[in-house]
Amino acid sequence: MTTTIQPRLTQVFRFLHARYADGVAELAYAFDDGEPMVERIRFPHAPALPRERQAAFDAALKLLHLVAGVSYYKAGVPPKIEVADGPLDDATADLLDALYLHGLAEFAYRNGLDLRGRVNFPRLGAETKRESRRGGASQPAAKALGLPHRTLVPIGGGKDSLVAVEAIKSISGDATAVWVGNSALIAACAARTGLPTLNIQRELAPALFELNQRGAWNGHIPVTAVNSVILAVAAILYGHDSIAFANERSASAATLEYDGQQVNHQWSKGYAFEQLLGDWLHSHVAADLDYCSLLRPYSELAITRAFAKLTPYFDAFSSCNRNFKLLGPKPADRWCGQCPKCHFVFLALAPFLPKPRLLAIFGRNLLDDETQAAGFDALLEYKDHKPFECVGEGAEARAAMYALSQRPEWQEDALVARFRDEILPQLDAAQLALEPWLEPSAEHRVPARLQAALKAIG
C-alpha cells in the first residue's frame, strides 16, 4: 500500500499506465508493489479526436505520462525505473534521462543527493533495435498532420507570457491563451488578453501529499516541462500547430555549479530542453507541431522594457510565485514583496518605468528598505549565489542597479546608495552598461510564420 510505503527506502519506480477518455487523462505510477498514484489532467470541452491524429495523440500522451512522473519519482528516487509499456527508443530515453537529471538537479543539490548514474530510463536493446529495423520500424518519423495555423500561448500570470501574447497579437496571429491549474490570478490575466481562453486542470495524486507528510524526498521539479507536454497533448486534441512559451534567454544560465555539475533552477525553461522537446515532437508526434519560446533571444531586461509599455496589465499581473501554491493560503497581496521574484521584477522594471508607476504596482519601494539587502545582494551575486528562483543573470541585475545609481530619482534610496558606496567600487564599470542587455541574440526556434512577432519585442 502507498500509505505504508517508506518512499526513501523504495527500490523501483514504476510507470503503470496512461489512459484517456472523455477529456480526462489518467496517469498512474507506483513505488515497488504499492498502490497506484494517479494524476489526472482535465481537458475542458474536449472535441472528438480526428482519426488521423490518434497516433500523434497517443505518442504525446505517453510522453506526458513519462514527464509528469518526475513529481512522484522524486519522492523516493529508487535505483530502478520500470515502464510497463516496455523500453524506450533512444531519443525518448535521452530526453527523459536529461530531464530527470538536470530538471531535478536543484532538488538533488539541496537534498545532498547525486542522481548521476542513478537516472536510467529503460532502453530498447541493440537486438530489439535490429529486429525492429528489419521490420521497417526503426526511428519513428512522424507525418505532418495539416494542423490548423493556430498558436497555444501559455499564460503564467507574470510579465513574460503577456509580452509574448502582445507580440503575437501585433501580427494578428490566431492564438489561444491557455493555462494549467486553477489560479484566479492567471485567469484574470488570460481574460485581459482578449484572446480565446483554454483552462486545463491538473490534479496531482493525493498519495503524493501523504508521502510528503511521511518524509518523502521533496524539492523543485521542472514544472515547465510538465506544462509543455500537457500543451503538446492539447495542441493535437484541439488542433493547434504551435506552442509559444515565453522563456527568456537568461533561463539557460545555471544558478550555480557544484561538483562539476550545473544546477539550474529553470532548466526546463532553458534552450537545451526546448531543443530536445521540439525535436522529439517533430519526430514522434507531428512534423508540423512546433514548440518554441518566443522570448528566447531576449534577456530579462529586454523583456521588462517591452512589458513596461503594456500598461493595461499592470493591475492584474504578478510574478510572485507565492500566488501559485497548490496547497495552503494565498498571499493577501499580489506581490509579497519579500521573495526573489518580487525583488528581481522590481529591480528589472525600475529602469523602464516612471518611479511612481512602479511603486503603485508593488505598493511599496523595495529598494528603500534596508531589511531587503540580502535578497538584492543574491540577485547581484554579491556574497551569495543567484537565488533558486526564476530570476535573471547576476550581470543583468548589476546593470539594472548601476543604471538606477546614475538616476537622481533613485540614487538616494537605501539599497541603491549602498550599491554605489559598497558594491560598485568592487566592480568593473565597463561591464555595467544596460544597453548590451537590450540586444536580441540570434538563437531561437521560432517557426517562420511567427518570426515577425519577434520584432514587436526587441
Ligand SMILES: CC(=O)N[C@H]1[C@@H](OP(=O)(O)OP(=O)(O)OC[C@H]2O[C@@H](n3ccc(=O)[nH]c3=O)[C@H](O)[C@@H]2O)O[C@H](CO)[C@@H](O)[C@@H]1O[C@H](C)C(=O)N[C@@H](C)C(=O)N[C@@H](CCC(=O)O)C(=O)O
Ligand atoms: C508555487 C511554488 O512555488 N511551489 C513550489 C513549492 O511548493 P510548496 O510545497 O510550497 O507548495 P505547492 O506548490 O502547493 O506544492 C505542494 C507540493 O506538491 C508537490 N508538487 C507540486 C507541483 C508539481 O508540479 N509537482 C509536485 O511534486 C511538491 O511536493 C510540493 O511540495 O516548493 C516545492 C518544493 O520545492 C516546489 O516543487 C513547488 O514548485 C511547483 C512545482 C511550481 O509550480 N513551481 C513554479 C511556480 C516554479 O517554480 N516555476 C519555475 C519554472 C522553472 C521550471 O520549470 O523549472 C520558476 O518560476 O522558476
Ligand SMILES: Nc1ncnc2c1ncn2[C@@H]1O[C@H](COP(=O)(O)OP(=O)(O)OP(=O)(O)O)[C@@H](O)[C@H]1O
Ligand atoms: N500555470 C501555467 N500554465 C501554463 N503555462 C504556464 C503556467 N505557469 C507558467 N507558465 C508558462 O511557463 C513559462 C515560464 O513561466 P514564467 O513564470 O517565467 O513566466 P510568466 O509568469 O509569464 O512571467 P514572470 O517571469 O514574470 O513570472 C511562461 O511561458 C509561462 O506562460
